Amino acid sequence: MAEINIAKQLLAARHEKKITQEELASYVGVSKAAVSKWESGVSFPDITLLPKLATYFNVSIDELIGYEPQLTREQIKELYSQLKNIFANEKFEVAMAECRELEKKYYSCFPFLLQMAILYLNHATLSDAPAHIYEHCIELTQRIRSLSEDVNDAKDALTLEASCYLLLGEPMKVMDLMDERLHPISRDTELLAQVYQGIGNIQGAIDAYQVAMYQHLLFLICDSAPLALLNAADITKAEQIITRAIDCIDIYNMDELHPNTTAGIYITGAQIYCMHGENAKALDMLERYTYICEHCFFPLVLHGDAFFDRIDEWFLQFDLGNQAPRSEKLIVSSMVEAVEKNPAFAGLMDEKRYNGVVKRLKGIGEKY
Structure with missing residues (x-):
């Protein structure tokens, strides 16, 4: 999980381009001392200089500052494992504070938010006020459903939201979310099996x-x-x-x-x-x-x-x-x-x- 680290990124980009601090300073219009401070982490470039620096190194601004708003599947898995152990060994409030900070940091990473909702749902009974945890889960799932472009994430979020309403004793809200008709179980997996068989992938x-x-x-x-x-x-x-x-x-x-x-x-x-x-x-x-x-x-x-x-x-x-x-x-x-x-x-x-x-x-x- 990369932190914002413009010093490291600038230094690496300059070395890759094989230019000196003086050359970079001249292009941007600052002193060599300013570039030196950027690369040592003493100070940061003015925000108005970021587009110019990114263009010069042919990278995005996010790449320039080393920011990754999305987590990989392995990173989410690792974080979940760490957090469930914190819930097991620390006070609930301590674990929640850690989780909420990570939420803020990766608020646009919807697969991560989905796993956070699952984490909360599995540990809510450790809280003195589990209803508040269920309500927060609903906030997360609604954000996922409204903004995620991943159909599966949105579907899973809907199911989690419905589960939270049931735990809150609000079954009618579940009815509003779900189609109350009884449908046959999807046979998508079996259909895929037939496709594999048809193309010779036994x-x-x-x-x-x-x-x-x-x-x-x-x-x-x-x-x-x-x-x-x-x-x-x-x-x-x-x-x-x-x-x-x-x-x-x-x-x-x-x-x-x-x-x-x-x-x-x-x-x-x-x-x-x-x-x-x-x-x-x-x-x-x-x-x-x-x-x-x-x-x-x-x-x-x-x-x-x-x-x-x-x-x-x-x-x-x-x-x-x-x-x-x-x-x-x-x-x-x-x-x-x-x-x-x-x-x-x-x-x-x-x-x-x-x-x-x-x-x-x-x-x-x-x-x-």
Whole structure:
């Protein structure tokens, strides 16, 4: 991430052009001492001289002063990693102050602003006033949607904005943003696979179909948890939803591939069984949840396996690569809270198995 550094840029440009300080001073109409001060960083050229200097060296003014308003994907990824660790290890206010300074600096870098909104959304609950964080996320997403020329960034910003309104308890604003008709899932990836196949790129077609299958599995498992909760009054229906989701998890090894998604199924199943007084089944779910927390989460890096053997490169194309949106320390803390502070499990607190689960989860935290 380049800082404004006109001294370094001027010196490099002059050496490249193979001219002396006297020659540059003569062209611009200043003294040799003035040029020397510019190149040593003691002073800066008058702003009215920048176009003349840029023209002389055949560069833009931004290039002349070493200013880069846009960050590369790798730079955004690196910054995100640094900032999520600050949220994990410093006071929330300290982390936010650091983030807001970076926002000001790269306010026209919309991919960066999008990742900042994601960062805030993943850490807002650490704040004493999460609603203010959600509102700030909305400001960022609206800026992205109104000014970014990247269709995908604008689309992602819309989804984030809708999520913020839901967290603020304003579902009608989500309705204003979204088309409330239920559309079939886009099959763009499958269409691309057919294109690859048609032009003889068989490996490209295989890659695309694997990515499509993997995503559809995640959608199915992720959607099963809220669907089961909506059917919680009907234990037969809810149990059928949970059981089918777990069948998919087992068949495709999803505990290993995406434990963050499968964990939601086990917590949801435990809550529903508790609602119906089936404590033994609830504890079975919690023990499975604990097992994946112990054995499948860390290091938390998205990856394929022997079946999904073509998706690792796809993960690396993400803005954050294959890393998690929160630090391991905060993830472990949320693992424990999902069980220990969940009011749905109040009836289990005297159970030996339940206390064993909590102890095992806290044991994970001791490593981080």
